[in-house]
Amino acid sequence: MQNLGSNNNNNKHNHKNRKTKKSASAKLFLIAVLILLSAFLAVVCYALASKDDNKTPSDTPEENQTTSSSTGESTTKPQTTASATSIPETTASVTTTAKTPSAPGIVKIDSDNWELTLVNTKYRLPDGFVPEKLLTVVNDCRLDSRVVPHYIDMYNAALNDGAKLTPFSGYRSYEVQERNYNNKINYYRGLGYDKTEAAVKAATVIMPPGSSEHNLGFAMDIVTCDTWFETTTEFTWLRENAYKYGFIMxxxxxxxxxxxVIYEPWHWRYVGVKAATDIYQTRDANGVEICLEEYLEIN
Ligand SMILES: [Zn+2]
Structure with a gap:
């Protein structure tokens, strides 16, 4: 029993020694962990500091790129990059390319080729543009005085064939266009689009002021402003005959x-008989009639 007791004492002593050694090891381990942790924190701090240093040069070329691509479209002031950074990257790149309604070129009307004047979201009329002379077609529906005789000729020819090309909407003032456009932007903002996106979307439905052929006085919406127009005999007649009078869809x-711009079967634009005939007879690679933008590029 004594032996056993003395063994017990020895065991206790040995156990105490082991405990002391163990606690010393634990302390060393803790110190090692603290050193490693400090080293790790130092590396993290250094990395963060380096990132801040790199931020300026890597962001600057992007900003310059955005600005130069916008100014490439036009000489007018491009949209600020501040608004571009508040929307997703993909949308930002869209708004700085061709469809940006805030960066169009200003149209100059060539008096020798006035009927080929191109206005769209890239080329708009000067602020507050008013045609030199407007003439009434019917009621309060007016067109540029040079276009009216051609519309009346077309109207009478269609009537002889049983189609009634009732004027629905002709010349629209810059101010009315501005009001319609702003209303459409507010509509899209109400659906949750931000300011830039709403402006881009609105421009596909209502042209920004100065970008509409209705501001120019060369275009007529016939019978309605609805796609059911494409099912009427009037539409069929126009598709077959309008070019003879200088009009194109x-x-x-x-x-x-x-x-x-969205599909508008009701919107007919005067370009003169020669251009209208060329456009009517020219097909793109897919066999589709070319549009005015394409015609002007190849002529
Ligand atoms: Zn129209």
């Missing part, structure tokens, strides 16, 4: 990417 469904 301006916004085809296959050309929305080029014109920047």
């Amino acid at each position: 301006r916004y085809a469904k296959e050309k929305t990417d080029t014109t920047g």
Whole structure:
């Protein structure tokens, strides 16, 4: 029993020694961990500091790129990059390319080729533009005085064939266009789009002021402003005969990417008999009638 007791004492002593050694090891381990932790924190701090240093040079070329691509479209002031950074990157790149309604070139009307004047979201009329002379077609529906005789000729020819090309909407003032456009922007903002996105979306439905052929006085919406028009005998007649009087269907469904405007079978634009005939007879690679933008590029 004593032996056993003395063994017990020895065991206790040994155990105490082991305990002391163990606690010393634990302390060493703790110190090692603290050193490693400090080293790790130092590395993290250094990395963060380096990142801040790199931020300026890597962001600057992007900002310059955005600005130069915008100014490439036009000489007018591009949209600020501040608004671009508040929207997702993909949308930002869209708004700085062709469809930006705030960066169009200003149209100059060539008096020798006035009928080929191109206005769209890239080329707009000067602020407050008013045509030199407007003439009434019917009621309060007016067109540029040079276009009216051609519309009346076309109207009478269609009537002889049993189609009634009732004028629905002709010349629209810059101010009315501005009001309609702003109303459409507010509509899209109400759906949750931010300011830039709402402006881009609105421009595909209502042209920004100065970007509409209705501001120019060369275009007539016939009978209605609704796609059911394409099912009428009036539409069929126009598709077959309008070019003979110098009119083209301006916004085809296959050309929305080029014109920047939705399909509008009711919108007919005067370009003169020669251009209208050329456009009517020229097909793109897909067999589709070319649009005014394409015609002007090849002529
Ligand atoms: Zn129209």
